[in-house]
Amino acid sequence: MAVYRRNYKPYSGPLTAAWSRCFVLFRYSRKNLFRSKFLTGLFVVCFFYPLLCLIMIYLAHSASFLAELGIPSQVLTIDNKFFLNFMSVQGVFAFLLTTFAGPGLISPDLANGALPLYFCRPFSRTDYVLGKASVLVILLSQITWVPGLILFAIQAGLAGASWAWSNLWIAGSLMISSLIWIAILSLLAMALSAWVKWRIVAGAMLLGVRFFGWGFALAVNEVLRIKSGHFFDVAYLMGTIWTALFQVSSEHAISVPQAWVALLVYCAICLGLLMRKVRAYEVVR
Amino acid sequence: MSDRIVFEDVSKFYGEILGVNRVNLSIPPGITSLVGPNGSGKTTLMNLMTGLVRPTRGRVDILGCPTDDPERLFTMLGYSTQFDAFPKGLTGFQFIYSYLRLSGRDAQRAEQMAWRVIERVNLVEAAKRNIAGYSKGMRQRIRLAQALAHDPKVLVLDEPLNGLDPLARSEMIALFRATAAQGCYVIISSHILHEVDVISDQVILLSNGYVVAEGQIATVRGEIQEHPTQILIRCTRPRALAAKMLEEEIAIDISIHKDERGLLLKTRDADRFYLALNDLALHENGNGIDIESIAPADDDVLSVYEYLIGNEEAVR
Numbered sequence: 001m002a003v004y005r006r007n008y009k010p011y012s013g014p015l016t017a018a019w020s021r022c023f024v025l026f027r028y029s030r031k032n033l034f035r036s037k038f039l040t041g042l043f044v045v046c047f048f049y050p051l052l053c054l055i056m057i058y059l060a061h062s063a064s065f066l067a068e069l070g071i072p073s074q075v076l077t078i079d080n081k082f083f084l085n086f087m088s089v090q091g092v093f094a095f096l097l098t099t100f101a102g103p104g105l106i107s108p109d110l111a112n113g114a115l116p117l118y119f120c121r122p123f124s125r126t127d128y129v130l131g132k133a134s135v136l137v138i139l140l141s142q143i144t145w146v147p148g149l150i151l152f153a154i155q156a157g158l159a160g161a162s163w164a165w166s167n168l169w170i171a172g173s174l175m176i177s178s179l180i181w182i183a184i185l186s187l188l189a190m191a192l193s194a195w196v197k198w199r200i201v202a203g204a205m206l207l208g209v210r211f212f213g214w215g216f217a218l219a220v221n222e223v224l225r226i227k228s229g230h231f232f233d234v235a236y237l238m239g240t241i242w243t244a245l246f247q248v249s250s251e252h253a254i255s256v257p258q259a260w261v262a263l264l265v266y267c268a269i270c271l272g273l274l275m276r277k278v279r280a281y282e283v284v285r
Numbered sequence: 286m287s288d289r290i291v292f293e294d295v296s297k298f299y300g301e302i303l304g305v306n307r308v309n310l311s312i313p314p315g316i317t318s319l320v321g322p323n324g325s326g327k328t329t330l331m332n333l334m335t336g337l338v339r340p341t342r343g344r345v346d347i348l349g350c351p352t353d354d355p356e357r358l359f360t361m362l363g364y365s366t367q368f369d370a371f372p373k374g375l376t377g378f379q380f381i382y383s384y385l386r387l388s389g390r391d392a393q394r395a396e397q398m399a400w401r402v403i404e405r406v407n408l409v410e411a412a413k414r415n416i417a418g419y420s421k422g423m424r425q426r427i428r429l430a431q432a433l434a435h436d437p438k439v440l441v442l443d444e445p446l447n448g449l450d451p452l453a454r455s456e457m458i459a460l461f462r463a464t465a466a467q468g469c470y471v472i473i474s475s476h477i478l479h480e481v482d483v484i485s486d487q488v489i490l491l492s493n494g495y496v497v498a499e500g501q502i503a504t505v506r507g508e509i510q511e512h513p514t515q516i517l518i519r520c521t522r523p524r525a526l527a528a529k530m531l532e533e534e535i536a537i538d539i540s541i542h543k544d545e546r547g548l549l550l551k552t553r554d555a556d557r558f559y560l561a562l563n564d565l566a567l568h569e570n571g572n573g574i575d576i577e578s579i580a581p582a583d584d585d586v587l588s589v590y591e592y593l594i595g596n597e598e599a600v601r
Contacts, residue, residue: 007467007468008438008467008468008469009436010360010361010436010438011360011390011435011436013390013394014391015360015389015390016386016389016390016391018356018389021386021387021389024383024386024387025387028375028379028383032374035374113366116332116337116364116366117366117384117431118387119337120335120336120337120359120362120363120364120366121355121359121384121387121388122355122356122358122359122360122387122388122389123355123359123387123388124355280332280337280338281332281337281338
């Protein structure tokens with residue numbers, strides 16, 4: 001064919017920034033998630049406790065109102081324990097939300113063989129995982145550290161600048177606690193979603209990791225008369241770190257550095273499992 | 286910048302399983318078909334071309350771009366996979382649009398380009414419907430559309446004609462031809478050999494992970510010495526023509542048609558046969574033989590496939 005007839009013209013317009021492309025996945029995945037009325041309902045329920053906390057903060061600063069109700073003002077103290085309780089409750093909701101939202105993130109793409117379609121673009125495996133993880137990270141942030149910081153700001157506003165300065169570390173603890181929990185839940189949910197193509201089974205397995213881990217830890221401790229069984233219980237490890245971060249004294253069988261290391265190991269295992277499965281092709285043996 | 290798709294001593298092993306071995310190719314613009322039985326390495330070759338798998342050994346280079354540079358590679362390459370693969374819950378338009386966004390087009394351009402390509406594959410009416418409700422042919426077309434949407438110079442299409450009805454097939458073939466005519470590279474794998482024959486500028490024959498032959502079909506056929514070339518001639522007095530060819534030791538086997546209006550001749554030297562036929566027509570005034578038509582009987586992909594890969598391999 002004559003060269004002059006070759007009239008192919010490549011696209012020469014601008015391209016969006018490479019880092020921003022993973023948010024395309026976020027938009028579609030989030031839209032898919034909120035098609036479920038149950039999940040939307042659960043998401044709304046997740047704000048009940050922050051609302052209760054807000055009322056408690058208001059009451060704590062309304063001495064006359066408490067007096068009218070006959071409640072001693074010491075009952076409602078807004079301190080590090082209050083915010084640790086907030087984290088513990090919201091942590092449970094975060095886990096429940098992940099159980100329903102997480103398994104559907106990757107498994108449909110694997111079940112439908114859609115991964116090669118994603119990866120034959122200027123779009124890497126890391127972008128894919130980040131795009132999918134961002135759905136959970138943003139969703140769980142909305143019910144953990146974001147309301148947590150809002151409550152902290154309201155408390156600071158009502159209690160005054162001196163309280164805010166002396167308790168500023170609580171805001172940091174809220175952020176760090178939430179982000180660690182979100183990272184672990186996201187990685188765990190995505191790893192299970194990648195390995196178990198059936199969404200319901202992946203959700204059940206996530207619940208299994210929580211409750212079987214807890215039961216297994218107890219059994220190991222009882223049978224072997226040791227305390228190391230707690231390494232199998234992710235929630236226990238998380239609790240150890242949270243109490244340390246919120247400077248609440250409690251007795252844990254595992255030291256804080258040990259809990260950190262154990263959680264890092266869990267994260268590394270999940271990431272390894274995830275990257276092993278999130279590939280453009282699958283070898284059929 | 287190179288104007289070829291180059292494979293240099295490329296091997297790919299999946300653990301102990303051979304994907305392809307010692308592949309050396311230089312693919313020019315036009316329509317190139319990968320032909321071979323199941324498991325011969327066609328999809329592996331395509332995955333290597335698109336950078337989805339990395340070669341165990343050797344180098345793959347797409348128009349001067351290494352396959353491990355996705356940012357550059359996928360601006361010029363579009364891939365349509367063999368499998369019925371779609372993210373869940375998308376409409377045809379969303380499917381094209383979202384992948385254009387992943388390819389780095391902004392919202393406005395992505396929308397324009399999506400509609401343009403949807404129109405090109407004749408799916409405008411179905412574009413707002415969920416892909417899950419598409420017929421097999423429509424799915425094939427929308428998959429093709431996502432590969433074409435970002436105006437790639439290299440199109441890699443794994444079994445693109447599977448599941449299409451005859452009308453849709455001819456439309457798709459016209460689309461491939463139009464794309465190739467622009468100077469693009471259209472790489473197709475197919476089992477439908479008679480269509481490969483019609484559309485391909487060149488073929489690559491694969492068997493058990495090895496490239497058995499490559500090039501234009503006629504050239505490949507010409508190189509197969511052990512199988513004599515078969516030529517179909519429609520003429521009057523076929524017996525006279527047969528006698529002449531046997532006398533000059535050009536033909537090694539001749540069978541006369543039942544209607545006595547033609548013959549099938551086998552020769553190991555097709556060039557000599559054609560010269561002799563010219564000579565007969567020009568200098569001997571045809572000896573009363575009127576030749577109506579001459580056509581090679583095994584100068585097609587199916588014959589080449591059978592000769593090189595064998596009848597025992599299933600050809601669909």
